[in-house]
Amino acid sequence: MPSADHPDHVRYNFEYERRLRACFIGAGGHSFRNVYPTFRYAPIDLVAVCDTTAERAASYAHLFGGERHYTDHREMLERERPDAVFIVTSYHPDGRVQATDLAMDALAAGAHVWSEKPIAASVAEVDSLTDASARAGRFVMVGLKKQFFPTITKVKEIIESPAFGRASSVYLRYPQDMAPPAERADLLRSRWLLDHIYHPGAIIHYLMGPIERLTYEWEGWNGGSVASLRFASGAVGTFHMAAGASGSSPLERLEVVGEGANVVVENGVRLTYYRKATRPAYGRGASFIIADETAPLVWEPEFSLGQLYNNNMFLLGYAPEVLHFAEAVLSGRPPTKGTLADCRAIMQLYEAYVRTPAGTPVAIQPTDQ
Ligand SMILES: NC(=O)c1ccc[n+]([C@@H]2O[C@H](COP(=O)([O-])OP(=O)(O)OC[C@H]3O[C@@H](n4cnc5c(N)ncnc54)[C@H](O)[C@@H]3O)[C@@H](O)[C@H]2O)c1
Structure with missing residues (x-):
């Protein structure tokens, strides 16, 4: 398997024998530009997309190959039972990070979590996520793209x-x-x-x-x-x-x-x-x-x-970080970069x-x- 850190031979999505069933929470600007497109280079099958705005969820599902779309992430988790959940959301009106609670819900539903940074707004929140990850026996990885x-x-x-x-x-x-x-x-x-x-x-x-x-x-x-x-x-x-x-x-x-x-x-x-x-x-x-x-x-x-190495998906670490997560989940070995310890x-x-x-x-x- 090519290493996510040194992708000198990147596999295309359809070339993998085993792929994760993944759901995605968030259909916003950054994920459109930089996260959904990385699935072309990782063993990930997008099964469903959730956004509180139904039209966006439907458009993203259509464009990026998700079979279904939702406006309620709990309903999506319950119905789809994904291996992994990608979270790229934003902030609550009081400034707290939306991904913190969403990651908790995904862990409770038995899914591994990849979340864009920031995943939390305090050390205490990171500690709660670390505990929840250990209780669920599921990984949490955060998009610390610079490490990639x-x-x-x-x-x-x-x-x-x-x-x-x-x-x-x-x-x-x-x-x-x-x-x-x-x-x-x-x-x-x-x-x-x-x-x-x-x-x-x-x-x-x-x-x-x-x-x-x-x-x-x-x-x-x-x-x-x-x-x-x-x-x-x-x-x-x-x-x-x-x-x-x-x-x-x-x-x-x-x-x-x-x-x-x-x-x-x-x-x-x-x-x-x-x-x-x-x-x-x-x-x-x-x-x-x-x-x-x-x-x-x-x-x-x-x-x-027109290479991968001069494409921002690789220069800025987006595809390698998603590949690192997918490899971790498929192999059962925890991610070594973008960890909750790094976030703490x-x-x-x-x-x-x-x-x-x-x-x-x-x-x-x-x-x-
Ligand atoms: N790593 C990077 O290079 C980089 C660059 C830009 C943004 N980001 C991060 O990406 C995140 C998103 O940024 P953005 O500019 O795309 O924001 P955005 O506001 O465009 O997108 C967020 C989306 O999440 C949806 N959402 C919020 N709560 C939801 C919920 N409970 N269920 C379903 N959908 C929900 C919103 O409706 C919205 O469509 C932020 O955390 C930001 O820090 C990272």
């Missing part, structure tokens, strides 16, 4: 290789604002912080492991911030929420420094690995061209051929920002993996 970017997967491989040395520091830039401190605990004011922190949070946790201490500073013009992080591993880092950046700018920049080596990802798709190398002699070296054996390695996709660590980060004033160090209790 080919570039981020490769960074993980590089920083864990002996040649890189220990990952000693990290810098991550992501344009996100935070509400003023007095308003931040209000879920409605922190909607986009909650919605987006899963993206940089997923990268930081995946690459560097648990954060044990955090301090941040906040500016009031754009709501941007810079945090200083210390990881349980002993490494340090900076998380720069670059609110105020131009809408024409790439969103992300990532750099991890090892011991004599570093790796950079620009814009999610351009990866440069500066391997351990000696700098040309100071004041004497006439050329910056260093030996081929230690020269930097650069990867970026070509955009000429991300919610700890969120709560640290929401509950702690700028300039005050906050200790974070590591989550057992």
Whole structure:
């Protein structure tokens, strides 16, 4: 079976012998663009679609091959008895995440759950889902797509290789604002912080492991911030929420420094690995061209051929994350990425920002993996 992390030979849906019977809750914009289409590359049979708006549920079922549609997810779960449920919904009027209760219902109906992020709005809610998942004996996986970017997967491989040395520091830039401190605990004011922190949070946790201490500073013009992080591993880092950046700018920049080596990802798709190398002699070296054996390695996709690897479904991790989930369910082995433990660590980060004033160090209790 091709690995979801290295899909060098992706199978098309109809080429699988065994497929999951899946239901889908939510027929909105993101799922239309980025989640339903991934089923073309995973062992998934879409049997039914549910949306509170009947016309959308019917249209999505028609378009993506679902046999039936519903407006009540409980009725769908009861009648269809699916192996797995995909949930891509939104927020309640009070700012809570709709997927939290829907995932509980799906687990109670005996289905494995794949949910888009965010799956919850607090550490306590993630813990309830973890308990419910264990009670039901069913997996919950969350769409932490960044953990499936080919570039981020490769960074993980590089920083864990002996040649890189220990990952000693990290810098991550992501344009996100935070509400003023007095308003931040209000879920409605922190909607986009909650919605987006899963993206940089997923990268930081995946690459560097648990954060044990955090301090941040906040500016009031754009709501941007810079945090200083210390990881349980002993490494340090900076998380720069670059609110105020131009809408024409790439969103992300990532750099991890090892011991004599570093790796950079620009814009999610351009990866440069500066391997351990000696700098040309100071004041004497006439050329910056260093030996081929230690020269930097650069990867970026070509955009000429109609390939899978240059399609956003793969570049942005959507198809690999769905494949990872389907493989986990079919093999009976829990997902190793997009886990509830990852989400718990991300919610700890969120709560640290929401509950702690700028300039005050906050200790974070590591989550057992
Ligand atoms: N990973 C990513 O790249 C990415 C990008 C965009 C959005 N998202 C996430 O995707 C989710 C959806 O975003 P969106 O912009 O598509 O939202 P949306 O509002 O367009 O879609 C949500 C849909 O869920 C339906 N819904 C809500 N409650 C329901 C219920 N109980 N039963 C059935 N249907 C229900 C709504 O009717 C709506 O059609 C959000 O969690 C967002 O954070 C992720």
